[in-house]
Amino acid sequence: MNLEDLRQLRRARDVMDRDYAEPLDVPALARVALMSPGHFSRSFRAAYGETPYSYLMTRRVERAKALLRRGDLSVTDVCFEVGCTSLGSFSTRFTELVGESPSAYRARSHGPGEPIPACVAKFLLRPVRNGEAKAPGRP
Structure with missing residues (x-):
């Protein structure tokens, strides 16, 4: 190339x-x-x-995670806010990348991660498909 x-x-x-x-x-x-x-x-x-679609959906899920952590939007609202048009497809992809459903992610506490700088959080919290190799130094 x-x-x-x-x-x-x-x-x-x-x-x-x-x-x-x-x-x-x-x-x-x-x-x-x-x-x-x-x-x-x-x-x-x-x-x-990765494919362009996979890359785009990873960006959307990253943003969705941030919106769900705020807790003031429903999963459906978050789905449409990040550019997805199907709640089912969004939920399936979110679960595939994060390992839990958007509703479960939204419901649990996210307090301890708040003081982490955004650049570090982006690296550590980037969604990856279950079973993919993890980057060195990544939990």
Whole structure:
């Protein structure tokens, strides 16, 4: 993969990071990366080790976790707030990445993690699929 392709993929990834709540799909992201949808999907997976959809859903679940910790929104409201259109799909993906349902996550106490700086919390609390290898130094 050449550097120009990586630069274009990073542009698309930045759009997912910034606009995760918008209705993003592979053709739209491929346009940002100036690639065909098929080439974009294959290149993204090769560069980042996951599909564009998986990356986007991980961003959405990260944001959903923060909203659920606040406790002032329902799971349904959080689902739509982070850009998901199906509560069932959101709950399934959330459970897959976090290891518990959004309702269970919302219901439990989150007090001890509050003083952790956001940059550390983002690394430590990033959702990963059950069974995936964990990063070094990660619980």
